[in-house]
Amino acid sequence: MDTSTLARVTVTNPINLKELYSFEEPTTAELDQVFARARAMEPLLRKMSVKERVGHMNNVRQYIIDNREWILDRIIEETGKSRMDALTAEVFEVTDVFDYFEKVTEKLLKDKSVYTPLPLLGKKSKIYWEPLGTVLIIAPWNFPFYQGIVPAMLAFLAGNPVLFKPSEVTPMKGVMEKVLEGAGFPKDAIQVVYGAKNTGAQLIERRPAKIHFTGSVNTGKKIMALAAQQLIPVDLELGGKDPSLVFEDVDLERTVNGIMWGAFTNAGQSCTSIERLYIHESIYQPLLDMLVEKTKKLTVSHAGRDYKSPADVDMGTVTAEFQIRIIEDHIKDAVERGGKVLCGGSRQPGTHHFPPTIVADVDHSFKIASVETFGPVIAVMKFKTEEEAIRLANDSPYGLSASVWSKDLKRAERVAREIITGNVSINSHMLTEGNPALPFGGIKDSGFGRYKGEAGIYTFCNSKSVLIDVQGKKIEPHWYPFTPEKYALLTDLMVALFSKSKNWVKFAVSGLKIDNIGTKQKL
Ligand code: ADP
Numbered sequence: 001m002d003t004s005t006l007a008r009v010t011v012t013n014p015i016n017l018k019e020l021y022s023f024e025e026p027t028t029a030e031l032d033q034v035f036a037r038a039r040a041m042e043p044l045l046r047k048m049s050v051k052e053r054v055g056h057m058n059n060v061r062q063y064i065i066d067n068r069e070w071i072l073d074r075i076i077e078e079t080g081k082s083r084m085d086a087l088t089a090e091v092f093e094v095t096d097v098f099d100y101f102e103k104v105t106e107k108l109l110k111d112k113s114v115y116t117p118l119p120l121l122g123k124k125s126k127i128y129w130e131p132l133g134t135v136l137i138i139a140p141w142n143f144p145f146y147q148g149i150v151p152a153m154l155a156f157l158a159g160n161p162v163l164f165k166p167s168e169v170t171p172m173k174g175v176m177e178k179v180l181e182g183a184g185f186p187k188d189a190i191q192v193v194y195g196a197k198n199t200g201a202q203l204i205e206r207r208p209a210k211i212h213f214t215g216s217v218n219t220g221k222k223i224m225a226l227a228a229q230q231l232i233p234v235d236l237e238l239g240g241k242d243p244s245l246v247f248e249d250v251d252l253e254r255t256v257n258g259i260m261w262g263a264f265t266n267a268g269q270s271c272t273s274i275e276r277l278y279i280h281e282s283i284y285q286p287l288l289d290m291l292v293e294k295t296k297k298l299t300v301s302h303a304g305r306d307y308k309s310p311a312d313v314d315m316g317t318v319t320a321e322f323q324i325r326i327i328e329d330h331i332k333d334a335v336e337r338g339g340k341v342l343c344g345g346s347r348q349p350g351t352h353h354f355p356p357t358i359v360a361d362v363d364h365s366f367k368i369a370s371v372e373t374f375g376p377v378i379a380v381m382k383f384k385t386e387e388e389a390i391r392l393a394n395d396s397p398y399g400l401s402a403s404v405w406s407k408d409l410k411r412a413e414r415v416a417r418e419i420i421t422g423n424v425s426i427n428s429h430m431l432t433e434g435n436p437a438l439p440f441g442g443i444k445d446s447g448f449g450r451y452k453g454e455a456g457i458y459t460f461c462n463s464k465s466v467l468i469d470v471q472g473k474k475i476e477p478h479w480y481p482f483t484p485e486k487y488a489l490l491t492d493l494m495v496a497l498f499s500k501s502k503n504w505v506k507f508a509v510s511g512l513k514i515d516n517i518g519t520k521q522k523l
Helices: 028-047 050-066 068-079 083-109 146-157 175-182 197-205 217-228 252-268 281-296 321-336 386-394 409-418 484-498 504-520
Strands: 008-012 019-024 112-114 124-131 135-138 162-165 190-192 210-214 234-237 242-246 274-280 340-343 357-360 377-383 401-405 423-426 461-468
Touching (some): 028 124, 028 190, 028 197, 050 083, 050 175, 068 083, 068 175, 083 146, 083 252, 135 197, 146 175, 162 197, 175 190, 197 217, 210 217, 217 234, 252 274, 252 281, 252 377, 274 281, 274 386, 281 357, 321 357, 321 377, 386 409, 401 409, 484 504
Parallel strands (some): 135 210, 162 190, 210 234, 242 274, 242 401, 357 377, 401 423
Antiparallel strands (some): 008 019, 112 124, 124 461
């Protein structure tokens, strides 16, 4: 089913395949009204103090904490996640990120005084961090709560009204509104617009001031093409094919536990989950054997379990049917080329559960080792040397995240520097995302732009440069009238001040003379 072409969106529970609800996409008139309300908010939010904005975020955070159980229920119903995954990567993560921005936002948005060079002596230079205008957030289906509310709140903190278009696969209709309303959040500061790709495209047509997009590479290219027509700036958080490099000196059991979580959390539907595992040849077999043995013990079926209970499963379902077809295609391609499926490999009927799958004897000519699978699947390969491990990790169109496992932290950092990517966790996986102070984003086909960390606020700001001079009689040396004397003095000043070895006396003399001319000269 290609939901993107439907005017009516139907949402299904991937655990039991029951329809949850359906709705119509908005009309063009409704989209116009949404935009008009956002534009009307622009001057109000611009004037709202940063302290007040932070206060609103804090109220939302508290509302989420107090109402976490029903929010988790809604996330699970639409995504099929295990409750633990929904708690850690969505609700816990959101409150953690908000806590960090409570601490730093006022400081980040204060006018920043910057260096003023000697030729501009007596003047002041500042940066004002101002709102951009209405920001459009387009989100995917894998973390429907986190990936909507985090960028939306950061854009709001910077003083922008927000339009949030969730994925049509997991719209969680009504959840964001209930959270915002319950927290007493300013009406229309963040509006949710439900619909599929046509709705997204129509929102872009109305020229938001910025687009923050998280999703697939192909859609990212389309968004950028649409945005380019109106020169709308974009941040693109796209896919990944994360490598994990395991060196010979690791503690096997800890590392296996970490890799299992890094690959199978959220059923592998995270753009930063481990998809390629490279093991040093000396520990290849024992590590792989332990990984397969432990993976087989994970509970991965909701049969006989209450899917809303904390005792549900270790690994939830694949959310979308179309994703299962991609996973199956990659496994089929691997098997046809001689790859060995060591566990998992095929879906459970009547549900979107797809057991964790480990495939060995593969290389980069296989889809499973080169194209994003976005499911609970690891392609396992071995390496002999550090150089080979780095070369293999970098042999990918993606550059989102990676992990390096070794007791030798010097080596681990050396390898981390060599991997062409946006994030690296050492002796862990995806832990960079656990620290809201670290900016998140990728390079190469994984996109560009960063959110979280200081960049997470500044990406939604117009950084306005301001230079302040005083009023008086004096004119600037580079203003008219141009004279040979001024030309010579400015040249002397440049040579004295900017040469490798400074000549402070000459600088002072030419500076004083220029100053003197500036006071007298008239056209
Ligand atoms: P996924 O969620 O599988 O990563 P996409 O990258 O296709 O899928 O979609 C991510 C988000 O982008 C969704 O909210 C989707 O509705 C939206 N979208 C898809 N195509 C377009 C488009 N052409 N214009 C605007 N938004 C789009």
